[in-house]
Amino acid sequence: MAGFSPLAPIQTGDRLLSHLPSEASVLFVxxxxxxxxxELSLLDIVRLRxxxxxxxxxxxxxxxxxxxxxxxxxxxxxxxxxRRITRGSGVGDALLAAPDLARxxxxxxxxxRKSDLIYANTxxxxxxxxxxxxxxxxxxxxxxxxxxxxxxxxxxxxxxxxGLANRTAACIIANSQAxxxxxxxxxxxxxxxxxxxxxxxxxxxxxxxxQARTSLRAELGLMDQRIVGVFSRLAEWKGQHVLIDALRALxxxxxxxxxxxxxxxxxxxxxxxxxxxxxxxxxxxxxLGFRSDVPRLMKAVDVVVHTSIAPEPFxxxxxxxxxxxxxxxxTRAGGVSEIINDGETGFLVTPGxxxxxxxxxxxLVASRDLSRTIGEASQLAARQRFSLAGSVAAINxxxxxxxxxxxxx
Numbered sequence: 001m002a003g004f005s006p007l008a009p010i011q012t013g014d015r016l017l018s019h020l021p022s023e024a025s026v027l028f029v030x031x032x033x034x035x036x037x038x039e040l041s042l043l044d045i046v047r048l049r050x051x052x053x054x055x056x057x058x059x060x061x062x063x064x065x066x067x068x069x070x071x072x073x074x075x076x077x078x079x080x081x082x083r084r085i086t087r088g089s090g091v092g093d094a095l096l097a098a099p100d101l102a103r104x105x106x107x108x109x110x111x112x113r114k115s116d117l118i119y120a121n122t123x124x125x126x127x128x129x130x131x132x133x134x135x136x137x138x139x140x141x142x143x144x145x146x147x148x149x150x151x152x153x154x155x156x157x158x159x160x161x162x163g164l165a166n167r168t169a170a171c172i173i174a175n176s177q178a179x180x181x182x183x184x185x186x187x188x189x190x191x192x193x194x195x196x197x198x199x200x201x202x203x204x205x206x207x208x209x210x211q212a213r214t215s216l217r218a219e220l221g222l223m224d225q226r227i228v229g230v231f232s233r234l235a236e237w238k239g240q241h242v243l244i245d246a247l248r249a250l251x252x253x254x255x256x257x258x259x260x261x262x263x264x265x266x267x268x269x270x271x272x273x274x275x276x277x278x279x280x281x282x283x284x285x286x287x288l289g290f291r292s293d294v295p296r297l298m299k300a301v302d303v304v305v306h307t308s309i310a311p312e313p314f315x316x317x318x319x320x321x322x323x324x325x326x327x328x329x330x331t332r333a334g335g336v337s338e339i340i341n342d343g344e345t346g347f348l349v350t351p352g353x354x355x356x357x358x359x360x361x362x363x364l365v366a367s368r369d370l371s372r373t374i375g376e377a378s379q380l381a382a383r384q385r386f387s388l389a390g391s392v393a394a395i396n397x398x399x400x401x402x403x404x405x406x407x408x409x
Contacts, residue, residue, distance in 0.1 A: 024403035026053040027115040029108065031079075031124040033061020034262055036233065037316040038145045041175075041197050042121045046072050048392045054115070056108060058125070075111065079104045079128075101128070108132040117141065117403040123153075123161055130164040139170040139402050143395075147179055147334055148186040151237065151310040158186050165190045170402045173395065175314040176335030182311075193398055196338070197314050198391025201383060203295040204323045216300035220254070220286055226365045227254045229301035231294060231317045232308075234261045234269045239307035239331070239352065244275050244285060246358035253284065253365060255305075258297055260290045298324035302371065303364050306330035309352045315339050322346065322382035327374040329360050339386075345378040 028046055032039055043063075046053055047070040055067055058079040067074045080100055109132040112118050118133050119141045120126035126142045133140040142165055148158045162183065165172060169190045174180035180192045217223065232238045240257055247255055261269040269287075276285045291297060298304055304321030306312070311334030318339050321328040330336045332348035340346035347364075349356040364371045 023051060024116040024399050025051065025114070026117050026119050026399060026403075027112050028053060028055045028119045028121060029057075029125040029129045030055065030063070030121040031058045031128075032122065033057060033059030033063055033076075035061075035063050035066065036262065037197075037314075038122050038143075039063045040316070041145075042143075043067065043070070044198070044200060044388055045392055045395055046070075048388070049396065054111075056111060058104065058128075077104050077107050104128055105131045105135070109135040112136045112138050117399060119143065119399070121145070123157075127161060127164060130168040133168055140168050141171050141173060141399065141402055142169045143173045143175070144179055144183060144192075145175050145313050147182045147311050147313045148188075149182050149311065162187045171398055173398060176338055178311060178334040178338065179313045195391060195394045195398070196335075196386055197316055197319070198388035199316065199319045199323060199382070199386050200388045201323050204299065204320075204325075207296050207299050209299045209325070212296045212300035216256075216297060220256075222254065225252060225254050227256060227301045228303040228305050228361060228365075229256045229258060229297060230305045230307055231258045231298065231320070232306075233259045233265070234272065235265045236268050237308060237310040239309040240272055241275055242307045242309065242352055242354055242357060243305055244272065244279065244281065245354045246361065247281055247284060248279060249355075249358040250362055250365070253361070254286065255284065256286045256288050256297065256301065258288045258291050258294060294320070295324060298326060301326060303361055304328045305357070305361065306336065307357070308333065308336075310334075312336050318346070319382050319386045322378035325375045325379040327364050327371045328378060329357065329364070340378075341381070344374075345381045346374060 028042060030039060030042055043066055046055060046067070054073040054075065057064055057074060057076050060076055064074050064076060105128055108128060112132050113136050115138065117139050118129050120129040121143050123146050130140060146152055148161065166189045172183065172190050172192045174183065174192050174194045175197055177194050180194050183192060216227065230240055230243055234240060243255060247253060273287070276282055298321055304324065304326045306315060306318050306328065308331050314335040315330065318328055318330050318336055322345065328340065328346040330340055330346060330348060331351040333351050337348065340348055342348040347360045349360055
């Protein structure tokens with residue numbers, strides 16, 4: 001579509017966008033039953049749309065329950081072959097899943113006939129939705145939330161996704177400039193609009209920080225010890241092991257690891273627990289698993305830490321940490337560099353650098369004044385630049401622009 005520039009990100013805090021209508025009937029598609037960052041973002045998009053839409057998932061799980069709670073119609077099309085197709089899959093894996101894949105595509109195509117537009121929220125969902133879109137001739141938007149590099153995907157998966165996007169995507173929404181740039185480097189020619197994720201600040205505003213601090217320390221059996229927190233699913237590229245190594249240089253500091261292993265990454269969780277025990281840190285490193293009270297936990301810690309060792313497509317937890325008013329230390333790669341102004345609204349460190357991470361955390365826990373100054377600046381910046389209303393309005397504008405020229409009968 002003409003006019004969608006990869007170099008012109010929409011400012012999610014732009015109030016003018018909130019007045020744009022959104023009339024299209026949209027079928028949203030997501031592969032996951034679990035709740036990850038992509039699913040939380042989609043939940044916000046569909047619950048705030050002025051016109052009811054529907055969602056198709058390829059697996060049961062808590063995501064379906066959350067959608068149902070806010071009144072969004074959900075259909076699950078089970079896709080057992082999904083387990084064979086992973087980020088590292090090749091052509092052979094796709095062929096093994098072909099019979100099940102064909103059934104899912106045809107079922108999805110039948111549902112897509114009733115909608116003006118298909119909106120794919122994840123890469124695997126996009127590949128399937130693209131095939132369905134070809135069959136029923138509906139415009140397709142791909143919300144690209146992954147960085148298409150060898151750090152994240154095998155060559156065959158990148159080639160398949162980019163090739164389908166160039167042929168079928170009416171528009172691609174990228175969640176960061178870094179994500180958009182990686183798409184073009186991988187051979188993408190489809191039009192891209194960069195729209196940063198918007199985050200609802202309401203859950204953070206309703207929490208008293210002092211009460212949160214007291215509650216967490218009581219839960220952990222601590223007094224007034226300093227605590228840092230990393231909030232992410234447990235996965236090697238998320239880099240929790242770097243923080244654990246950094247704790248050796250930060251005596252008396254405690255860390256909470258909030259999140260569990262998804263997508264068959266349980267071996268990494270075991271590796272982390274072994275690392276903690278081997279370093280004698282079991283009394284200072286606390287695995288909290290999946291939690292529903294993340295805003296409260298973020299307000300309870302002294303520093304929010306982001307440790308990804310590969311480029312992060314966006315960095316939702318970085319913005320959440322900023323909204324909690326906490327200083328954030330994050331790795332300088334991918335979309336995170338678009339969120340934090342280093343030294344003013346947070347601190348950026350080299351991915352994988354234990355020494356840099358330990359040194360920066362040490363500066364913050366040693367100075368309450370510095371922590372408070374950075375936390376206040378980051379909170380203000382997050383509110384101004386990553387508003388949920390602005391982001392959703394921008395997405396609805398793209399949906400309307402994409403669907404308008406192709407009304408069907």
